């Protein structure tokens with residue numbers, strides 16, 4: 001892959017006197033110049049509220065905003081642009097489904113099927129719904145290699161299962177889940193499927209129509225776009241059948257004293273002023289990813305992940321959580337080194353200019369299953385290099401010696 005680093009201004013800096021090595025793209029990605037400039041361009045030349053103005057600026061902003069909807073729709077293989085709802089992040093997209101779809105369709109005794117590897121964003125909304133409705137949460141366990149236990153999944157599905165809410169790619173283990181199988185089986189018992197695509201869509205080619213999922217949620221900020229923009233894809237016939245999530249301006253047709261009527265989808269679900277500039281700049285992120293090519297990005301990350309796994313395996317007393325084959329996982333590696341607390345490791349690496357994540361990664365249920373309070377995590381993106389991986393491994397080995405000596 002060509003060297004993209006000059007396109008990412010933030011990478012060209014020193015932290016604590018060392019060149020920055022950013023290994024936390026699973027938390028949020030860095031942004032190329034084109035995205036940063038698009039934000040500035042919007043506020044410098046186009047800033048106006050959308051869908052309501054009758055003047056030039058507002059029309060321009062509305063056109064640019066809707067152009068992003070078109071691009072997102074194409075990027076994920078949706079059949080219709082009205083399937084694309086802009087939210088503020090993936091979390092809000094999932095909450096939208098829990099409120100609008102869940103409250104209408106989930107009844108006492110119904111079952112919601114989750115997995116032990118879900119991010120809190122795809123777990124807490126279902127707990128709240130289950131508590132409100134008297135529904136039952138069930139969990140697909142994971143194997144010791146970090147895959148979903150498919151046999152258990154097959155047994156957990158019943159005619160009471162109304163929803164399967166599953167991550168496409170684990171933000172801790174990196175596991176890529178076999179969505180086609182899961183979705184076909186879930187549909188066979190009449191359940192709907194929500195996919196948490198927050199990690200996957202930035203790194204894999206995703207086609208929601210081929211997957212046939214009912215909902216797919218993700219955030220722009222993990223895929224080179226600005227913060228404050230999320231996307232919910234939903235099948236149009238399902239979205240049309242739902243009540244609104246949030247009420248307010250922009251989502252209504254008529255408001256009377258006692259009741260209101262709603263705009264058609266997607267606007268019914270986009271109450272209030274959205275993050276207009278960020279949505280418009282998000283289109284540049286999608287252009288950038290498409291220009292490089294999702295297949296090329298995937299191959300690059302696979303190579304980095306395999307390179308890192310190969311070296312990490314050689315370090316004594318280092319435990320890696322999740323699949324050991326880069327073909328079966330994204331560029332995310334969680335690990336622990338002896339009894340060194342991941343936060344201490346993170347601090348030590350930070351002093352060497354290396355940014356990693358340490359903690360429970362918003363996956364406390366998974367941490368319990370792994371029997372650890374926290375892990376250290378590195379995650380790669382298109383701008384990372386094998387040399388950065390080597391430096392990270394080198395510092396990790398030094399860290400081990402450092403802590404062992406009790407210095």
Ligand SMILES: Cc1ncc(COP(=O)(O)O)c(C=O)c1O
Nearest residue numbers: 089090091119121171198199219
């Ligand atoms: C798998 C997964 N789902 C959901 C989220 C939530 O994303 P956001 O905080 O952008 O809503 C994250 C963020 O780390 C994630 O990794």
